[in-house]
Amino acid sequence: MRCTPEAIAAALGDIESPNLRRRRELAPDGRVNFCSNDYLGLANDERVASAMADAARQFGAGAGASHLVSGHTAEHDALERELADFTGRERALVFSTGYMANLGVLSALADRRDLLVADELNHASLIDAARLVRSTSNLRYPHGDAAAARSLLDRYAPGVIEAGGGTFVITDGVFSMDGDLAPLPALATAIREYQGWLVVDDAHGIGVIGRTGRGSCELFGLSPREVPVLVGTFGKAFGTFGAFVAGDSNVIELLVQRARSYIYTTALPPAVAAATRMSLAIVQKETWRREHLNSLIMRFRAGAKARGLRLMESATPIQPMILGQAEEALAASAKLAAAGFRVTAIRPPTVPHGTARLRITLSASHSESEVDRLLSALEAAT
Numbered sequence: 001m002r003c004t005p006e007a008i009a010a011a012l013g014d015i016e017s018p019n020l021r022r023r024r025e026l027a028p029d030g031r032v033n034f035c036s037n038d039y040l041g042l043a044n045d046e047r048v049a050s051a052m053a054d055a056a057r058q059f060g061a062g063a064g065a066s067h068l069v070s071g072h073t074a075e076h077d078a079l080e081r082e083l084a085d086f087t088g089r090e091r092a093l094v095f096s097t098g099y100m101a102n103l104g105v106l107s108a109l110a111d112r113r114d115l116l117v118a119d120e121l122n123h124a125s126l127i128d129a130a131r132l133v134r135s136t137s138n139l140r141y142p143h144g145d146a147a148a149a150r151s152l153l154d155r156y157a158p159g160v161i162e163a164g165g166g167t168f169v170i171t172d173g174v175f176s177m178d179g180d181l182a183p184l185p186a187l188a189t190a191i192r193e194y195q196g197w198l199v200v201d202d203a204h205g206i207g208v209i210g211r212t213g214r215g216s217c218e219l220f221g222l223s224p225r226e227v228p229v230l231v232g233t234f235g236k237a238f239g240t241f242g243a244f245v246a247g248d249s250n251v252i253e254l255l256v257q258r259a260r261s262y263i264y265t266t267a268l269p270p271a272v273a274a275a276t277r278m279s280l281a282i283v284q285k286e287t288w289r290r291e292h293l294n295s296l297i298m299r300f301r302a303g304a305k306a307r308g309l310r311l312m313e314s315a316t317p318i319q320p321m322i323l324g325q326a327e328e329a330l331a332a333s334a335k336l337a338a339a340g341f342r343v344t345a346i347r348p349p350t351v352p353h354g355t356a357r358l359r360i361t362l363s364a365s366h367s368e369s370e371v372d373r374l375l376s377a378l379e380a381a382t
C-alpha cells in the first residue's frame with residue numbers, strides 16, 4: 001500500500017462496498033446475548049469476579065513483566081498445575097492469549113523441513129502460526145475430511161521423514177464458526193503411522209464438551225499420547241482471558257525455552273490467573289451448567305426444526321444458521337436486535353464467501369424461555 005491518506009481511504013472504500021465493513025458495538029447493551037463464547041455463564045459469576053478482585057488487591061493489576069523475568073506468580077503456577085491435572089497431562093503452560101499460544105506452539109515445535117497438515121477451517125491463529133513456520137509443505141485439507149488428511153500424509157510424509165523432518169496434523173477440536181467437531185480419532189490414527197503429532201486447539205471444547213468438561217479429547221476417549229499437544233483458552237467457557245498448552249514435561253519445557261510469544265510478552269495478570277482458577281473449580285464442580293446447556297441445545301434444535309429454521313449440523317453450543325450473503329445476515333441481525341437479542345452477523349473473511357451467517361451461541365446463563373423467544377424472533381427475522 002502507498003503511504004498516503006488516499007491509499008488508506010481507497011482501502012477502506014473497498015471494504016465498505018460489499019457490506020463487509022466491521023463495526024464494534026458496546027456491550028453489554030441490555031439485549032439478551034446469543035453470540036458470546038461464555039458457554040457456562042462464568043464471565044459474570046460473582047465468585048470468579050471476587051477471586052479476580054481479591055488477587056488484584058494482593059498482586060496488583062498487572063504482572064509487571066514477562067514470565068521469565070519477574071511476572072510469574074504463585075497464581076500462574078497453581079493454575080498450571082491445576083490445568084495439568086484437569087487435562088491429564090504432565091504439565092501445562094499459561095499463555096497470555098490463545099492466539100499467542102498457537103503461534104508459540106507451532107513456531108517452537110515445527111520448522112521449515114516439517115510437514116504441516118491442517119483443516120482448512122482452522123482458527124485464524126492456527127493458520128497464522130502455520131505460516132510463521134514457513135514450511136515448504138504447509139498443506140490444508142477440506143474441512144473435517146480425515147481421509148483427505150490421510151492421503152496428504154501418505155503422499156508427503158515419507159519424503160519429509162526421509163529428509164529428517166516431522167509431521168504435524170493441526171486442527172480445532174470444535175470449529176469456532178461452524179460448531180462441528182473435528183474427526184479426532186481418525187486424525188489420530190492417520191498420524192500415528194508417521195510418528196507425527198496431532199495438535200488440537202480445543203478453545204471451544206474445554207469446559208463444555210465431554211462428560212466432565214475435559215473437552216473433545218474426553219468426548220472421543222483420546223489419550224494424551226494420541227493428542228500430545230493440547231491448546232485451550234480461558235476466554236470461552238472459563239469466562240476469563242488467556243490460554244494454555246498442555247503436554248508432557250519436555251514439550252512444555254521446550255515451549256518455555258523457545259516460544260517467542262511466551263517469552264517476549266507480559267505475563268497474564270495474576271488476578272486473571274486467580275479468576276481462572278476459580279472458574280476451573282466451578283467447571284469441575286457444577287455439572288448442572290453443562291447439563292442445562294445441553295438441554296438448551298436440544299431444545300433450540302428441536303424448536304428450530306419445528307419452525308422450519310435451517311441450522312447447521314452441530315451438537316455444541318455453537319448453532320450457526322447460514323443465510324448466504326452478508327446483507328442478509330446483517331438484516332437478520334438487525335431484526336433480532338430490535339426484538340431484544342444480540343446475535344452478530346458473521347461475514348467473510350471470517351467465514352467463506354456465500355456463507356454469511358448468524359452464529360447463535362447458547363449458554364448455561366440462558367433460560368428456556370429466552371431460547372423459546374429467540375426461536376420466535378429468528379422465525380420472524382429470517
Ligand SMILES: *Cc1c(COP(=O)(O)O)cnc(C)c1O
Binds near residue numbers: 097125234241243
Ligand atoms: C478464540 C480462539 C482462539 C484465540 O484465543 P484468544 O485467547 O481469544 O486469543 C484460538 N483458537 C480458537 C479455536 C479460538 O476459538
